[in-house]
Every structure is written in C-alpha cells, then in structure tokens.
Amino acid sequence: MTLIAQYHVEAQTGIGFLLQQGHILTVIxxxxxxxxxxxxxxxSYKTEWLSSGRSIDYSETIYLTTGHVLYSNRSTPxxxxxxxxxxxxxxxxAACSSEMFRILGGIEGYHPSCFENLVKNLSPFGITGDMIPTPxxxxxxxxxxxxxxxxxxPPLSRPGSFVRLRAEINLIVGITACSTEACNNGTCKPIDVEITN
Amino acid sequence: MTLIAQYHVEAQTGIGFLLQQGHILTVIxxxxxxxxxxxxxxxSYKTEWLSSGRSIDYSETIYLTTGHVLYSNRSTPxxxxxxxxxxxxxxxxAACSSEMFRILGGIEGYHPSCFENLVKNLSPFGITGDMIPTPxxxxxxxxxxxxxxxxxxPPLSRPGSFVRLRAEINLIVGITACSTEACNNGTCKPIDVEITN
Structure with missing residues (x-):
C-alpha cells in the first residue's frame, strides 16, 4: 500500500476530497x-449520492461492516x-445541524455541526446543502x-480504531469529526483520514 | 371534513399530486x-425532500405513528x-426498483417497481429519479x-386500515401501491387515497 494523502480533521470540522476508483479510504x-x-x-454524476435506503436494503441489516457494500441511490456500489x-x-x-441542536437540544445560538461542515467542504465540488444525504x-x-x-x-471505538473502505467508482467524499457532544461521550475529538492504493 | 380528491391506485402503480398546507391526506x-x-x-423548493434521517432523529424512533412529525432535509415539518x-x-x-429485483431477487427481466412509478408520476412536477429519497x-x-x-x-394492516397525515407546507406528493410481492404477503394489491380539509 502506497500512501497518497493524509488528512487530520480537527474536532468539529470536516474535509472534502476526490477519491479515485480502487483507492482505499481509511477513517481512523x-x-x-x-x-x-x-x-x-x-x-461522473454529482446527483448520484450515497444511499442509506439502498445500502440497508441490499445488506439486509442496519449495521454495515466488513464485506458490506455501500450503494448509491442508483444502486451503484x-x-x-x-x-x-x-x-x-x-x-x-441525518448529519447534526443547527436545526437539530435547536429541536433536540434547545440551543438557539450557534453550534458547529456536521451538516455545516459537509456543506462548507463539499461546495467547492458543486455539492449544495439540499444534496446532502443521510451519512x-x-x-x-x-x-x-x-x-x-x-x-x-458512547462509540465502541478505541484509540486507533479504524474502518477501511475501497472506492468502487470515482467519488467526491465528505468526512466530518462529529460536532455533537452527546454522540461522542461528552467531548468532540479529531478524526484522521488516509488514502492509499 | 370536505372531500377534495379521491384516488384509486391500482396494484403496482402510483400517483403524483399537489397537496395544500393544512389539507389532510388519508392513505387507505x-x-x-x-x-x-x-x-x-x-x-416552493423542489430540492426540499422528505428525510428519513431527520424524521427518525427528531422522533427518536424508527416506528413513526400518531403524533410524530415527518421532516424535510431542511428540518421543516x-x-x-x-x-x-x-x-x-x-x-x-429505499423504494423497490428494477435494480433491487435484480440484486435481491435475481430477476433480470422487467418487473414493475415503486421507484419507476414514483418517477413516472412525479416527473410532470419536475421531480427526477435522482431526487427520490427513502420513502x-x-x-x-x-x-x-x-x-x-x-x-x-406481512403488513399488520387489515381491510380499511389507514393513516391520516396533515400537510404542514405546500407539497408535491408521490404515493405507490408497492410492487414487491414479498412485502405484501405474496400479492400486490391497490391503495386508496383521499384528500380532505
């Protein structure tokens, strides 16, 4: 495996990048x-998006893990x-958002969110807020x-835990270090990303 | 309640229609x-769509029923x-599709599907296939x-069972009588729809 790129995603931020078919994305x-x-x-088609509905349907489980395929809305792996x-x-x-913090958390002021971080980091690739699917x-x-x-x-991940995914087509990818304290055992922390081939 | 419209959706077909804020949609x-x-x-914004991710998030359950709100991707009720x-x-x-029948059912030839019926009936309203979310x-x-x-x-619905939903904004709506035999206890049957105010 050759290292192609490495990203450090600070707590409550995100990244957007292109990923080539066959390359390996490791989220740590x-x-x-x-x-x-x-x-x-x-x-090729920016209106083609990662689909929870198709992936859950074809995997027949809500817990996708090693061996499972993540499908697009067009049923493309x-x-x-x-x-x-x-x-x-x-x-x-759905990605956490300012509306989520208001509706579920009663937070009226600003709070960083995955939705904001996905939109901010994917807009240079032509992706708008209304195009963001369930992550x-x-x-x-x-x-x-x-x-x-x-x-x-609290997540079951321990320091250094990772998931490795092979890109099956050329992709535009957005990744965040989640901004919701309640999902991260109280403290929002960073995420590391590696691209290899 | 005044009856505004009534639709009979034949087995393995669908309908598309406009629904006004405050009107009641009954699916029978x-x-x-x-x-x-x-x-x-x-x-108002055709790029605003019914979001399973937001609705499940804000309801804190996967089984939405009386009293629950179905939200858009913009967190609008x-x-x-x-x-x-x-x-x-x-x-x-996801809606059943020709790809689903191929991937899960091994059916290579034509089979009617909810996805096809949603696209066919929503295209006059400017909705394309890539815009169809998880129903x-x-x-x-x-x-x-x-x-x-x-x-x-098999569904728990009995003859005459229904769900009544109030439109909270002006909507474009698509409804199908599902085409997957396996989800309908072996036989695909019709659905009735009523709009009242």
Missing part, C-alpha cells in the same frame, strides 16, 4: 469514542468495507430497541 | 396487507401523523433484530 479514530460522518457523490475494527456504525441519522455515521453507537426507540451510547 | 389499504410508499417535496390505525411502518428501505413505507412491516438484521413480515 485516533483518541477513541469519536463519530465521523461520511457522505459521497459520483464524480460506491464503497466496499474491506476492514472494520469496530463493527458498529449508524446509518439512520454513514462511522463509530456512532445507535441501537434500535424492540419498541423502535433509538438509544445512543 | 382497502384489502389489507398492502404497502404504500410515500415521498414528498416542497412546492412536512406532515404530522394525525391518525394511524396500524402503528407500524418502515422508514429504512415512508406505510404499512411495511420491517423489524430490526438485536443483531441489526431486518426481518420483513
């Missing part, structure tokens, strides 16, 4: 217990998860109870 | 055990569920096991 939680939101779009040292991630929740929320520990209720617990 | 399963996919877009005689619906699965799948009986695996069972 350097300190542990930190969520990273991942979205992707086709380079976008990523294959080739290695996962944690095994529990969320694919149900694959790496390391987010959301359990569905038999009643349907969702319970958020 | 006339024969029982039949799924109806529901998607919606803003009339689109619908409030005012009455629900069934209480179990799915908000995880609110009324009456679809999908349970999440503790392992995360999803189990599909």
């Amino acid at each position: 939680d350097p300190q542990g217990e930190q969520v990273a939101d991942l979205v992707a779009f086709g380079q 976008m990523f294959t998860i080739v290695e996962d040292t944690v095994g529990k991630h969320d694919f149900l929740f 694959f929320n790496l390391f987010m520990n959301a359990s569905v109870l038999p009643t349907g209720q969702i319970k958020i617990a | 399963d006339p024969q029982g055990e039949q799924v109806a996919d529901l998607v919606a877009f803003g009339q 689109m619908f409030t569920i005012v009455e629900d005689t069934v209480g179990k619906h799915d908000f995880l699965f 609110f799948n009324l009456f679809m009986n999908a349970s999440v096991l503790p392992t995360g695996q999803i189990k599909i069972a």
